[in-house]
Amino acid sequence: MHKTVIGRKLDAGKIIFPLVRGHVLRCLLVTNAKVGKLYAKRVSDSLKKRGIEARIVVLPDGERYKNLKSLEKLYSAAVKNGITRKCFAVALGGGVIGDITGFFAATYLRGIDFIQVPTSLLAMVDASIGGKTGVDLKEGKNLAGAFKMPRAVIIDTDFLRTLPSEEMKNGFGEIVKYALLDKEFNKFLSSRANKIKSPDGKFLTDVIKKSVKIKEDIVKKDYLEGGLRRVLNFGHTFGHAIETASSYRLVKHGEAVASGMIDAVELSFFLGLCEASEREKALALIDSAGFGKINIDAAKLLKLILSDKKVIDREPVFVLFKGAGKPVVKEVPVKVLKKWLKH
Template sequence: MESITVDLGARSYPIHIGPGILDEIGKILRALIGLEKILVITDGNVRDLYAGRVLELLKVAGFDAHLAAIPPGEPSKTLKEAERLYYIALDYGLDRNSAVIALGGGVVGDLAGFVAATYMRGIRYVQVPTSLLAQVDSSVGGKVAVNLESAKNIVGAFHQPVAVIIDPLTLKTLPDREFREGLAEVIKYGIIWDGDFFNWLEENVMTLRQGGESLIYAIKKSCAIKASVVTLDERDEGTRMILNYGHTVGHALESLVGYGVLLHGEAVAAGMIIEAGIALEIGLLERQDYERIERILRRVVPVEIPGCVETGGLIEAMACDKKNKGGRLAFALPEKLGRAGVYYDVPEREILYKILDHFLKKSTVP
């Protein structure tokens, strides 16, 4: 097992990474939270794969542990589902000393973390991510949220976990489509923060599905980058906003076509290509870097968008993005491989229509 620290003073926590460490969860949690009551929140898919094992390990370690499952997929990330989980927590007798375990992918992590952040004004929680996307991105950093129909992650909080426990062996049961969407977030780190990592991914990304040391390295590297950025800017007020590269367009796509039609990583991959196109168009990014970004993303992740998406509707959906300021759309844009910045002054009609029309194969440029 190796550990990375998210250094936030009193809110600091470890990210433990290692094959097979799921079997050590009882020992790890006894050292972190003591023998308190625990609610394990998972989804219907992960419940059948890992929840019984985790529950048994916790009970053997002496915990009073209970299980709650949500339907799989993005449509479960709602206030209604959060309310149902509040009642389950209350019925099980969770108090302010209790803890929540988020066992699953990004949807489970976001929803369980939101419940932990708001139940009794905040209780402790632990992230145990079982998807690649959650292991390299959403489990780290303390962003927890639910969706509204018209806007993703618009109701939420910053609530740091007490630990993140990553067992790469859980990825062996992950469907290939979900593994590929996670690779989009891995690639993102190379684009915005570490050009050498991007170079390595160009050579190795297609081998990661085989597991082994290359996959563990990619997970560790992604978590280390995310931890560094969060340490610099916990509350998304400056540097951390570059982690949203691809997400202004990606989140708008998800809400526009309906949650679950596109996986999050698929929408973000499309968003990264589109936003790299914006950076190219306004002179931030060299063409050769744009072409490398587009090439690796199209190799790894399906980025085809449903034909129902129209440029004007997509721009309208982007207006709900939480990064926007004063009515101006916010974009995290690559400046070169390994560096990105946040921009608010992209000309909507001149640039956005042109780039979005090109990607969507429409002809609506005003």
């Protein structure tokens, strides 16, 4: 498992230097224009103090740029900047930058090391943790990717000072997911639901630490997603379909996952897996974070679900819900899914 450091105003170079001894002290620092303007110099200067030269590459901002074209840009930049197997990459940004940089690191020269420095709440609690990397294809989200564990994840909550409110909300889509997967965290978050829309520093730090621990504990037991780790896809089968339907432009990942969780809870109730009381509590928690259901055409939704990488022998697989801390991974026959979509 990767080293994870959580704190405020962290010295990234100080944390990274001991991890890259024996490497050529040169790295590809990947970011986007918004984050780069705010923090690239701060991180590169911190690396420079330790004798590490950072070659900065700026990618376009947004999920729609998480594609093979951006990946090719990184390959070209790496070659031009003399990045060898003994060098490493640093992902400075949100989930898109982390996913692309990780996939680049997994495949460039058949693999180089990389470090995650997430700057969004969503990336801090989800995308940077656990070694999933990848890019989107026009046919669907994350259809090209690899498992590549970073050497470290450096979570500096100071970055959240400049995070727009809509991106803060976006991160809580995944945080609520953890609360529905973990009974103790559910109690914690449900009792503080009034803080979700206007979180203070201590509350944010607490939910980040708890979310990261839940995900890391699961990943340690099932890194390659052969069993237990699949529960982390709660809300994602529906959510990825919603993102794809919007061409990754109109709907943010956290919003899509939250809507996907609403669908998953409703489908669970339809199948008799959860009681009405558990359904209501789950939906109330999702609502408390300001999320609602995103409606798309049923036929289109079904088509996109069937192209999801989690489909087995043409039968879609969902993480369903029996209650807080009681997820269940289940294939749902297409005919049953069609019946639910019509009801």
